[in-house]
Structures are given as C-alpha cells and as structure tokens.
Amino acid sequence: xxxxxxxxxxxxxxxxxxxxxxxxxxxxxxxxxxxxxxxxxxxxxxxxxxxxxxxxxxxxxxxxxxxxxxxxxxxxxxxxxxxxxxxxxxxxxxxxxxxxxxxxxxxxxxxxxxxxxxxxxxxxxxxxxxxxxxxxxxxxxxxxxxxxxxxxxxxxxxxxxxxxxxxxxxxxxxxxxx
Amino acid sequence: xxxxxxxxxxxxxxxxxxxxxxxxxxxxxxxxxxxxxxxxxxxxxxxxxxxxxxxxxxxxxxxxxxxxxxxxxxxxxxxxxxxxxxxxxxxxxxxxxxxxxxxxxxxxxxxxxxxxxxxxxxxxxxxxxxxxxxxxxxxxxxxxxxxxxxxxxxxxxxxxxxxxxxxxxxxxxxxxxxxxxxxxxxxxxxxxxxxxxxxxxxxxxxxxxxxxxxxxxxxxxxxxxxxxxxxxx
Numbered sequence: 001x002x003x004x005x006x007x008x009x010x011x012x013x014x015x016x017x018x019x020x021x022x023x024x025x026x027x028x029x030x031x032x033x034x035x036x037x038x039x040x041x042x043x044x045x046x047x048x049x050x051x052x053x054x055x056x057x058x059x060x061x062x063x064x065x066x067x068x069x070x071x072x073x074x075x076x077x078x079x080x081x082x083x084x085x086x087x088x089x090x091x092x093x094x095x096x097x098x099x100x101x102x103x104x105x106x107x108x109x110x111x112x113x114x115x116x117x118x119x120x121x122x123x124x125x126x127x128x129x130x131x132x133x134x135x136x137x138x139x140x141x142x143x144x145x146x147x148x149x150x151x152x153x154x155x156x157x158x159x160x161x162x163x164x165x166x167x168x169x170x171x172x173x174x175x176x177x178x
Numbered sequence: 179x180x181x182x183x184x185x186x187x188x189x190x191x192x193x194x195x196x197x198x199x200x201x202x203x204x205x206x207x208x209x210x211x212x213x214x215x216x217x218x219x220x221x222x223x224x225x226x227x228x229x230x231x232x233x234x235x236x237x238x239x240x241x242x243x244x245x246x247x248x249x250x251x252x253x254x255x256x257x258x259x260x261x262x263x264x265x266x267x268x269x270x271x272x273x274x275x276x277x278x279x280x281x282x283x284x285x286x287x288x289x290x291x292x293x294x295x296x297x298x299x300x301x302x303x304x305x306x307x308x309x310x311x312x313x314x315x316x317x318x319x320x321x322x323x324x325x326x327x328x329x330x331x332x333x334x335x336x337x338x339x340x341x342x343x344x345x346x347x348x349x350x351x352x353x354x355x356x357x358x359x360x361x362x363x364x365x366x367x368x369x370x371x372x373x374x375x376x377x378x379x380x381x382x383x384x385x386x387x388x389x390x391x392x393x394x395x396x397x398x399x400x401x402x403x404x405x406x407x408x409x410x411x
Contacts, residue, residue: 125378125382125387128378128379132379132383136357136361136362136383138362152382153379155378156379160378
C-alpha cells in the first residue's frame with residue numbers, strides 16, 4: 001500500500017498535523033496495519049522535501065508544538081495521477097496459501113493434504129463468519145464495512161479455489177489409481 | 179436444546195436419490211446454514227425438515243415429537259403455527275397488496291382481519307417496507323418483494339424459519355441488506371433458522387454450516403474423496 005498517497009489523500013480535506021493523520025488513517029483503513037508515528041513523520045518529511053506538502057503553521061495545545069501540513073498543487077497533481085492509474089490486477093501467485101496447497105497435493109500424501117485442506121477451509125470459514133459479523137453490525141463504520149467486504153470477497157475466492165483444487169486432485173487420483 | 183432433528187432421512191424422486199441418510203440436529207435459536215453444490219439435496223432436506231415432504235425413510239422430529247408420521251393436515255397446521263418459510267422468489271400472491279399478502283398466514287390461522295392487518299403493517303415496518311403496504315408485487319423491486327415475503331414469514335412469529343436461497347435472486351448489496359435484516363430479526367425473536375444456500379458469503383451469517391454432497395452430509399466440507407472414490411468420513 002502507498003502510505004505516501006494515502007497521506008496526500010487525507011490532506012485534501014485541509015491541513016493536518018501528524019497525529020491527526022495517523023488517527024484518520026487508522027479510522028479509514030481499520031483493517032490495514034496501523035501506521036506508526038515514526039512512519040507518518042518520516043513520510044511527511046519526504047513529501048515536504050519533494051514539494052508535495054508544505055508546513056502550514058504550528059499548534060500548541062498544552063503539549064509540544066504540532067506542525068500542520070498542507071497539500072501543495074504538486075501534491076494534488078501527484079495524488080490525481082495515483083488515483084487515475086489502474087492497479088495491475090494482482091494474480092496473487094506468490095500467495096503462501098497457493099504454495100502450501102501445491103506442495104501438499106504434489107507430495108502425493110493424500111491424507112496429509114486432505115487434513116491440511118480441511119483445516120484451512122475451517123479457518124477460512126471461521127474468519128469469513130467473524131468478518132460477516134463485523135459487517136452486519138448496524139453500528140459498523142463505512143470503512144469497516146468496505147474493508148470487511150474486501151476480505152470476505154477474497155476469502156470466498158480462496159474457498160472456491162480450494163474446492164476446485166480438491167475436485168481436480170480427486171479426478172487426478174481416480175485416473176492414476178482407478 | 180435440540181429443536182429440530184433428522185435421523186437417517188432418505189428421500190428419492192422416482193429412481194433418483196436426493197437424500198441418502200441424513201442425520202443432523204439444530205438447536206433452539208441456532209442459525210444453521212445448509213450448503214453444497216446444485217443438486218446435492220439441500221432443498222429436499224429443508225422440505226423434509228419443514229414437513230413439506232415426507233421422507234421415504236428415517237425420522238424428522240420437532241421439539242422431541244416426530245412430524246414425519248403426522249398427516250398432511252397436521253403438518254400443514256404446524257407450518258402455519260410454528261414454521262415460517264421463505265423461498266428464493268418470494269412467491270407473493272400477485273393480485274394482493276403487500277399488506278394483504280402478509281396478513282394471509284394470520285387469517286388462515288384464525289386471527290381477526292383488523293388485528294392481522296395491524297400485525298402485517300408492523301412487520302412490513304420492521305423490514306423497512308411500510309410504505310409499500312398497499313402496493314402489489316408487480317410494482318416492487320426484487321429486494322422489496324423479498325422483504326415483504328420475509329414479513330409474511332415472520333408475521334406468525336414462527337419458532338423456526340426455513341429459508342431456501344432467500345437472497346439468491348438479489349444483487350449483492352440488496353442481498354446483504356435483506357440477510358442482515360433476517361438475521362437480526364431472527365436473533366431478536368430467538369427464532370431458529372435453517373438457511374439453504376450455495377453461497378459461502380451467505381453462509382457466513384449463520385452460526386454453523388453443514389455441507390451436503392450427493393445426498394449425504396460431507397463432514398470435511400470439501401467433498402473430499404479417498405483415492406478409491408468414496409467419501410471421506
């Protein structure tokens with residue numbers, strides 16, 4: 001994920017200091033890994049160096065100074081370019097799940113492959129159920145629902161692929177061991 | 179407490195077996211998803227559990243009493259008093275308004291017309307379609323029709339709701355809204371639900387899932403077969 005562009009996006013609403021950016025980031029993307037403060041300030045430093053953000057005053061609220069950062073026109077252009085560029089559809093061929101299933105079925109240890117696939121399916125379904133509960137909660141924030149949708153769609157795809165793989169393996173075994 | 183129970187249920191359509199010995203228990207207040215590929219027997223199982231079909235062999239019990247041995251009239255009465263049923267296409271009566279459709283089960287159960295209409299309006303409201311009370315099914319979207327059908331299924335305050343692909347004909351967002359409402363109302367009412375679906379995302383709303391394959395419960399969930407081609411047990 002591009003933290004740089006997400007931060008630029010958060011600044012479109014107006015100048016913000018680092019702490020605010022972290023807070024809003026974690027609220028907008030609740031299922032993403034929370035941003036570390038250090039990462040926020042390091043990214044802001046790079047953005048300022050590259051002319052994509054600029055300082056917009058300081059605030060003191062009983063604590064240390066907080067520097068506000070604002071988007072520059074170059075920053076807005078960079079954000080627009082990012083938002084306008086299509087992501088390469090991710091084939092997820094580097095997935096650990098894929099690697100494990102391939103290794104499990106190719107070792108020809110049918111029992112072991114079966115046990116692994118059963119356990120994996122159960123884990124997927126348990127996670128799908130948890131995320132469905134998150135989504136179905138009437139008090140869920142939109143960010144939570146969108147993130148849960150994303151995860152559920154991928155789990156569902158994994159489940160269907162697990163099933164197809166099993167059907168293929170079963171057919172293959174029937175041919176090899178009639 | 180076991181609310182619904184099937185023991186060794188067998189059902190065939192002519193020479194074609196649909197269920198080949200299904201045993202399962204559903205607890206009070208549980209939401210059970212019955213999943214599996216097309217033709218695996220899940221709708222037949224729902225029909226047997228709901229007393230719509232009588233199994234060829236095996237037993238179906240509801241609250242400790244066998245229902246498969248009861249007469250068609252007795253099973254029909256049970257469906258009016260204790261069970262609610264919701265199908266993929268709401269099967270609303272086209273000539274009747276939404277409110278009239280929802281009052282039907284109450285009128286059949288002997289409730290007075292005024293009281294029945296009041297209950298119908300209340301359930302239409304709970305499903306978010308109160309403004310459609312005087313509309314006919316042809317004037318509604320698919321999602322609105324399913325909400326009305328859900329209101330009709332809930333209006334008798336059934337102890338068990340049988341839902342067969344209740345959102346199978348709806349788009350993703352509408353399906354999610356209808357399912358969310360169904361599950362929320364079932365939990366509020368402490369209604370036991372048997373939910374037949376082929377969709378893992380729909381099954382995600384349930385407390386538990388069983389997978390049917392070729393008329394049998396597939397314990398692995400994956401339809402795994404041994405190299406000899408038999409189902410893994």
